[in-house]
Amino acid sequence: MSASPHADLSPTGRATRAAITDAAERLFRTLGYQKTTVADIARELHMSPANVYRFFASKAAINQEICARILAGLDAAAWEVARGPGSPPERVRALFHLLQRETEDRFFKERRMYDMIAAALQENWPIVGAHIHEIDAAFRHIVDEGQAQGVFARLDGEDVVRFLHGACAIFTHPAMVEKCLAMDENLAAIAERTANFCLRALRPDGSPE
Incomplete structure (x- = not known):
């Protein structure tokens, strides 16, 4: 580094x-x-x-410094879940809920800060790539443990992480969150159903959890 x-x-x-x-x-x-x-x-x-x-050097540099600080807090929380107690499936579900909860809390409680994070994601600020990498790594940590314990199918780890993180977009991406909330969708319920679907797909025998 x-x-x-x-x-x-x-x-x-x-x-x-x-x-x-x-x-x-x-x-x-x-x-x-x-x-x-x-x-x-x-x-x-x-x-x-x-x-x-x-x-x-610029106002944009200040924007990015603050965005980096906020996202670093989310990254740290994600790693607490990834390295925390519970089975790998429980930690995948917990990480889905963490990402959903943090997004929705900022949308309602810290809307001005949420707008900045939304701009960072939509405009692909440099800090966003580092944040995506950290969340991917947290998912990968759980997936590797799950595969080693035999509770997850032996699929390509990179593909699994890509699909897991991608599945979170419906309740974390600004445009999709806006649309879901405009339709009075329950984001926590969406996160739960999405986690269940992904975990079912990851089971070695393909059966429900």
Whole structure:
């Protein structure tokens, strides 16, 4: 893993960068990420916009820093599930529910932040690729254990992960979530049914769980 691009900052510089990120996130939660300007962030911290630009090359860089922070929290939660207690099928189901719950919670409770994450996914911000990789890896960890224990069919691991993560799109992809909620669909129920379908397909004998 390459060194952090900010490793050359002094402790004071790192603290200032963190303060800028914190202030921007507070404003994003109240004003929205699109309406918040670098001038707003600078004013919040009683500094000049030029000083903000010393630590971030652009407003887009601040957007990506905050999005990375949020997605890192989701990645960590996914790994807690993947490495946690329960059988592999139970952990697959739990990971489906985690991804669904986090998506729906942000949609209703943190809509301004959800809008930023939706833009990141739709516009394929660089951080999105790393996030997808982490969720894939969490699924792969569970799948490998399930295959080793004989509770999952010995299918190609990469294909299984691709199908599992892809199946989550209906309750995690912004466009599909919008459509489901507009139709009063119960996303938690969709996640449960989808998990059951996938787990049935993964059983060695193909029979229901």
